[in-house]
Structures are given as C-alpha cells and as structure tokens.
Amino acid sequence: MSLTVSDAYKLKSLQNVTILTGQSGFQNVINRMSILDYEFISYKMQGEFIKNDFVLSSFLFAKDDINLLIAAVKTLIDSGVACLGIKNVYYKELPEDLISYAKQKSFSIFLFGYDIYFEDIITEVTDTLRLIDKNQLLEMKVDNLIGNELSRSLVRELALDINSHFKERFIVIYCKTLKHADEGTHFRTLDRLKNLDYFKEEDSIFKYKQGMLVILTFHDEDEKKINLKKVTQEFYFRTSLIPDDYLLGVSDCLQALHQLDKGIQQSLYACKVCEIQQSHQKRFDEIGLYKVILPFQNSFWLNYYYKSILSPLEQYDKKYSADLLRTATSYVSNDGSIKKTAEALFQHENTIRYRLAKIRSLLSMEGDNHSFYPQLSIAVQIYQLETFV
Template sequence: MFAEHSEFDNFMLVLYLIFKRGGMMAITIYDVLKLEKFKDFKVIAGREGLTRKIKKIGILDYERDDLIEENFVEGEFVVSTLVVIKDDIEELYKLVERMILVGISGLAIKNVYFNTIPDEVIELADRENFPIMIFSNVYFEDLITSVINFIKQNEENEFLVSKIDSILYSNLDSVVIRKIAYEINNNFKEKNIVAFCKRKDIQNSIMTEIFTNVENDKSFKIISYKDGYIIINTFEKIDSDKIVGIILRRLENLGFNLEKYTIGISSLYERLGELNYSINESLYAYKYSMIYKKDISFFNQIGVNKILLPLLDNQWILKYHDEMIEPLLMYDRKNNTELLNTAIKYIENNGDIKATSQELFQHSNTIRYRIEKIYKILSKNCKRESFYEELALGIRIHNLLNMDL
C-alpha cells in the first residue's frame, strides 16, 4: 500500500530539507581553485571572499565603466588579461570598484601585461573581500569549459541529492523507492549495497568530483552527499560471501582508499525498494567509524549500535542518556574532575582497569577509585550487578549523540 503522502507533499518535504540545510549548494571560488586548471592560481587579495558563490564565468575584454554593468552579472567569475587598461594600471582601481558594485564574484588576471597590482587595489579588495588572482599558461577556453562542466555537474548532483533525501525522509513504500532509484540510475539492478565515504582531511576535498565507471559497469552511482560520497552498488547476481571483497576493490579503484577516507558500508539488500535501508546503514556505519576511530565499518558488524544509531531521536533513549550522563557532567563541573572522560575510556577499554589507567596516565588504583565514585553517583539509577552494562549503554549513547555526521 502506498504511503499517505502525495507526490506534492513529498516534493515540498524535499524542498524543506534542502533549504533547512542552507539552500541549494552552489560552487564557490574556493571550490573552483581546487580544479586542475586552477591549481597554479595565486590569490593576491580578498582571500576572505573565497567563499563567494559562482553562477557563471565570463571574459572581460574591452569592457569598462558602464559596460561592466551591461555585460556582467552578480555572481559571475571574471577572467581577463586587462588589455583594456594595459597602458594605464591606475585605472584598475576604478575597474575593481565597478566589479564590486555589480556583485562580480572575483577577478582572475592572466599575467600578459601585469604581474603585480597597486597596493591601493589590494587594500580595496581586502576590505571588500573581493578575491583577485593572477595566473599564467592556461587558456581562457580551458578555464571556461572547466567551470561550466563543474557547475553542470553540481546541478546534476543537486538533483540526485533531492532524490536521496526523498528516499530517506519521505516515508515512502518500497514501490515508490524503487521508482525513485531508477530516476537516479535506470541501469540499477535489484541487489544493492551502499558505501558512504568522507575524506579524513575535509579541507582538501572538493565538493563534487568526476569519477569514471569501474570495469564499464553502469549499474552503480556516486553521489556527493553531506560533504562525502554515497556509492550505490547494484547487482543482478552476487555471491554474498564475495561481496565485501568486490566492494573494497571497487572503492579502491575509484580512489576511496582507507588512507584518505573514512568509510561505512551497509548490509547487502535483495530488493531495490529497500534502498532506504542500505543508504541509512552506510551513514550509520560511517558514524560508527568516526566515533570509534576506525577507517572502515560494516553495519552488520557494529553490534548493539545497529539498534542505538537509528533510535537516537527517541525520547526514552534521550531520557536514559540524561539519567546516566548528566550526573557525571554536573559532578565534574562542580569539582573540576574528569569522571565522565574516565567512564568513556573505561568503556572503550571494555572495563579493563589496566588499559584505562595506561591511556589516562593514571595509577590503576586511581582508576578504581574513580569508577567506584561513578557508581555511587549513579547508584540511584542502576544496581551494582548491572552497573557496567548500564554505564556502557549510557556512554555509547553519549558518544553517538555527540558525533555529527
């Protein structure tokens, strides 16, 4: 039976989720500077404006004065040799002022006529957060093609993100999910397993990258999502005993190696209409990897966290967390102690006093004293015989709640 939501309701929900995230993603100058053709660009002014959004790219040739307003638009990224003022560099100040007034995103100067710009222009650009760059040895046509392709790819990815959000948040039944899956990729097969990968060094990541198909297989899809990548893998037939090796090889071939990426992988699902489960599981497995400092985690191997992760918004889970964690936080604040951190390390070391003492650089007796103190503080909420299990559950929930995806 279909979910009660109409298609319009689902569409509006997706729009709400997109704008709740901060609006449609747009490429910035910072993103563009990571592209291959822009790798040698030198930012000489307005560095604080590298987050300016780019809607299009254009060439400034002989335009100046009122022609700037007539030929360029807000959000446009401009490249130029400055041939229009090649004999009068002092005119650059007026030119930049016009660009700022129009709302141009930034200016990249090819050093045909100028290798430097006046200090007053640098001061203006810095004051207005207007990025100015100098480059050489790259054709304008290559820059334009690179940016246009990047913008087009970003727009396509936004469409795919809206489909993923619809699958995850619209409470759809398996028939509708299967239909949306085919809108993502009409070559999808029924069996599916999903990986979520995010760079460990997020500063060096690019919002969307171009990946080539592996082994000419078109039955999978890579989607830039939440600063990482969802990789949907589908198969007509697959040996469940070999699936892990196949997925790991595919990720490696795509460049998602464990040295650069943290990875979460879902269980294998038999029906495409269950894609909501496999995507969610990959996100949960990734979150587990982050919490427990692992390079890769498989959802079917994360133990009790398979239950806890999907329930973090449950009021009873939150109530249990507060009962077990808040008393320790309050005691630490009042007495300048570290009982909560001790409890976390104690649980992470599976109740091993010696391992906990070594990690915290404390004597074993100090750790025993702290654990006993923790029990006394929490004793009204748990009994001695179940203390470790209940503390472990509280700490697991605390770790999960305090780790953003």
C-alpha cells in the same frame, strides 16, 4: 555546496595564472562565467555583470587608457562580481591603488598569458558548476530518501531516478575524508574514480555532505560472490585511496532496491561509529547497540534515559572530583574489563573496583549483577554519541 574562487584556482586551466590580490576574495562564490569584451560604458555595465560572476577580459577597449580599466574594474567590484581574470595582452601589471581597492573589497584579480585560452577557462569552470548543480540535486534526492518514511514504491522510484541502471541487490559505502578538503578537491577525486573500471553503469558514486556515497548494485546470480569483509579491501585496492585518510561505513548487502533508504542510512551510521570509536572502517553489522541508538539519536526518551544514568555521576564528580564518569565510559569502552580499564586510566584495579561500587551505589544498583552493565553500556554509548555530535 558551491564553487569558490579558491576552488577555481585549483582547476587545471588556472594552475599557472598570476594572482595579484593574494588570498583576498578566495571565499567568494562563483555562479556563472561572463566576458567583458566591449568598450566600457559605466551605465551599460550596470546589470550586465551581477553578483558572483567570474569575469574574463583582455581590456582591449582600455589598451590606451588605464583610467578606463580602473573604472571598469571598480564597477565590477561594486557589482559584487566574484573575481576577474585579465589576459595580459595589454596589461602585465595593475596600479597598486587598484589592487589595494580590490583587497579592501575582498575581490580577486589574476593575470593569465597567451598559453591559456578563454575557452579553456570558461569550459572547465562551467563544467564544474554543472557538476555541482547535478550533485546538489543528488544530495537533495538522498536527503529526501533518508529524511522521510517513504513507501516502497516511492523509494524504488527515487532510486531509479538516481541511476536508472541500478540492479536489485546492492551495498552502500560512505567514504568520508579525514583531511579538510575543498569542493575542488572532492570533485577532482570523484572525476578520477568515476572513470575507473571498478564502477559499472549499474553503480553510482557522488559527493554527499563531507564525503562520497558509493552505491554498488549487482545481479541476483552475483549474490554468492559478495563477501562484506572483502568489500572494503577491494574498494581501497581498486580506487587507490589511502585507507588512513578516510573513514569507511559499509551497509549490509540488501536484497531489494526499495530498501535503498535503509542501505544509505546503514552506511552513514557505520561511518558515524568510525568517528566515535576512532576506527577507520566499520560495517553496519559490526556496530552493535548503535544499530538501535543511531536511528533514534534525537529521541527525547534516549536523552532522558542516558541522563538519568549519568547525571548522578557528573554531579558527584563536580562535588568530589571522583572521575566516575570517565571511569564509566572507559569501563564500557573496554567491554567491562576491570584490568583493561585500570590500564587505560593508569589506576590500580582496586581503584576501579571502588569507583564502580560507588557508581552502583549512586544508581541504587548495588545488588543488581545482571542489568548494571547493560544499562551503563547503553547510557554511555548514547552519551558518547551526544557529546560527539
């Protein structure tokens, strides 16, 4: 996670600047702010400005000599600086040769006027960088929580390290946008949400991967008020987020803070099922067999199991174009209904019956009326997860 030049241009203080180099250098990463405010001496600039700097200058020292400005800008570019902002006090345009050089080097240059102050740009960019640093630390803590089998005491310690005001009971929501969003958009949304009355000091909301992780905690006496079915409704109502633009995974209501790792995983799993099943929201208690499959999705034995069931169908399809695998996945997606499967595949019901009989034959399950569907269902769900990932 990083702040790019493209993200920076979306900040409030940079909304009205004039970009001279088009989208060149938009993907450059910004690590810190710097100001060029002394008379240009090439050797003095060496090491003063480093890779990924965001530099501002009025070029006072070059007001009477455009060649000094050109030399300084080229030195900045060659130093790996991310971008350059020029206050248009002395220069309201730059030579075309310099702009072309900047574009060739994937460098961004913009002009800004009297109504924009150095301090405003520096403050906003620096605050954003600090927020990103803080969020990176939070992401690392969450990765540590869910990526390792930690003791209860350590989970609790890490949880309180995330927010020392956490209460014991909690629900975790993972909210992932369906639209492509840059870092700046994520952080602007987070800034708005953090200021809502909906979130109390005992709650946390922060960016995690491609979404937002929300941890809502509450006192023991509030437990009776928690209705998981209404959690998503209240979340959308209170945050004013548009449900069609997001996927929402909601954990169970867990009883102790030492279970925070499990709560986070539950919300992530529920959100993953939203993606697989093309649903906008899921609670962990709604995802059925995925409760078992998702925690072990990288297991050799799960992969071995689903391939032992579905590989014969794939091989038969390749040889005869029989569409058995698609029939099997549709059959499972339609809860074993031949009628719904036929409608979904635009086939006659007898065609579906014939294909299912062929699947039974290939799997040597002709007389097995009890375990055929459960085995096929588990194999298909693992397959859908694997092909989705």
